[in-house]
Amino acid sequence: MSVRKLKPITPAQRFTIVNGFDAITKSKPEKSLLAPKKRTGGRNNSGKMTVKNIGGGHKKRYRIIDFKRDKFNIEAEVISIEYDPNRTAFIALLKYTDGEKRYIIAQNGLHVGQKLISGKDVSPELGNSLPLSAIPLGTIISCIELTPSKGASIARSAGTFAQLMARDGKYASVKLPSGETRLILVNCMATIGTISNSDNQLLVYGKAGRSRWLGRRPRTRPVAMNPVDHPMGGGEGRASGGHPRSKNGIPAKGFKTRSKNKISNRLIVERRKK
Numbered sequence: 001m002s003v004r005k006l007k008p009i010t011p012a013q014r015f016t017i018v019n020g021f022d023a024i025t026k027s028k029p030e031k032s033l034l035a036p037k038k039r040t041g042g043r044n045n046s047g048k049m050t051v052k053n054i055g056g057g058h059k060k061r062y063r064i065i066d067f068k069r070d071k072f073n074i075e076a077e078v079i080s081i082e083y084d085p086n087r088t089a090f091i092a093l094l095k096y097t098d099g100e101k102r103y104i105i106a107q108n109g110l111h112v113g114q115k116l117i118s119g120k121d122v123s124p125e126l127g128n129s130l131p132l133s134a135i136p137l138g139t140i141i142s143c144i145e146l147t148p149s150k151g152a153s154i155a156r157s158a159g160t161f162a163q164l165m166a167r168d169g170k171y172a173s174v175k176l177p178s179g180e181t182r183l184i185l186v187n188c189m190a191t192i193g194t195i196s197n198s199d200n201q202l203l204v205y206g207k208a209g210r211s212r213w214l215g216r217r218p219r220t221r222p223v224a225m226n227p228v229d230h231p232m233g234g235g236e237g238r239a240s241g242g243h244p245r246s247k248n249g250i251p252a253k254g255f256k257t258r259s260k261n262k263i264s265n266r267l268i269v270e271r272r273k274k
Contacts, residue, residue: 003202016206023090023196025112026080029063030093033103037062037086039215057215060085066094066102067143067151069129069189072119074098078127081106081196088158090196092127105143105156107193118189126193132164132172133186139164142195144174145188152189159198164190171267179272222247 002020006013041055063084076094079101084091092106094116104116107127118129124136135141140161143152155162155177166173171183205211208218223241225233231249232241244252258265 003199006206012207012209014206015204016210017202017204019197019199019203021083023081023106024083026082026093029061029082030101030103033064033093033101035062035064053217053219054215055217056212058085058213062086063091063103065091066104067153067156068149069104069118069143069152069191070149071096071100071102073117073122075115075117076102078110078112078114078116080112081110087156088197088200089156090158105152105191106196107142107191108159108196108198109193110196124192127191129189129191131187131189132174132184133167135164135190135192137164137166139192140194141174141190141192143189143191144184145190146184148185148187148189152191155195158195158200161194162190173269176272180268181270183267183269 002022003017004020006016006018008014037060039055039057039059040051042049042051042053044050063082063086074096076096079093079095082091082093082103087105090106091103092110094102094104096102110127114127116127116129120131120134122128122130122134124130124134124139129143132144140163142155142161144154144162145151146153160177162177163175164172165175165181167186170186172186172188173181174184175181222230222232223239227234230247231245235241246252250257
């Protein structure tokens with residue numbers, strides 16, 4: 001994986017850093033695994049804007065990803081590594097020995113022709129998916145389930161990973177990408193390895209239009225608004241806006257909003273570091 005600086009033939013390109021896409025092996029997606037993706041523009045079913053600053057952007061089609069990895073003990077071969085416009089990570093197209101094709105989130109280091117398998121008694125090698133009970137302690141993992149058989153929900157974006165720290169009874173202790181250490185049931189599945197496209201954090205868009213292609217509209221600073229629109233709006237001249245807070249009046253900058261009675265509080269061993 002690599003990034004490229006563009007030769008500045010326009011002013012915006014002087015600072016643009018783009019992905020080299022070295023790992024990508026195929027440009028057209030598998031048609032049978034595509035689904036339509038409707039754009040909302042931030043509006044709900046009655047047409048009211050409920051999410052700001054989104055709309056427009058390039059048309060996308062959703063790639064159906066196998067987050068469950070539930071074809072146990074059936075070997076699959078990596079056919080291609082592909083770009084996915086719906087996420088920061090790359091995706092890998094697998095073809096199983098029974099003929100079925102599925103997309104998975106690609107791990108860093110996956111290559112075409114590699115054989116993958118998921119199950120309880122498989123070897124803990126790159127790209128294989130196992131329950132936490134069968135993974136050696138200290139292993140770097142990703143695509144982790146929080147609820148058994150529900151599908152991966154943790155460590156799925158580009159360059160992220162978690163680490164299996166300990167096991168005790170029916171729970172395993174996992175250090176998450178945020179720095180938080182949490183207990184997860186040992187029969188939850190996880191995949192060996194780090195997520196691909198770790199260079200994603202090095203990209204520089206270089207111009208406003210690049211954000212618009214991604215469907216991100218301009219964000220208005222709260223201090224530039226009127227009092228009717230935001231708690232930080234209004235005032236004579238260039239007012240500071242007072243204490244930083246959201247549009248709903250909830251303070252920003254470290255104000256805790258998590259419920260004290262949340263059931264999963266007992267599963268969090270150590271909070272993330274600031």
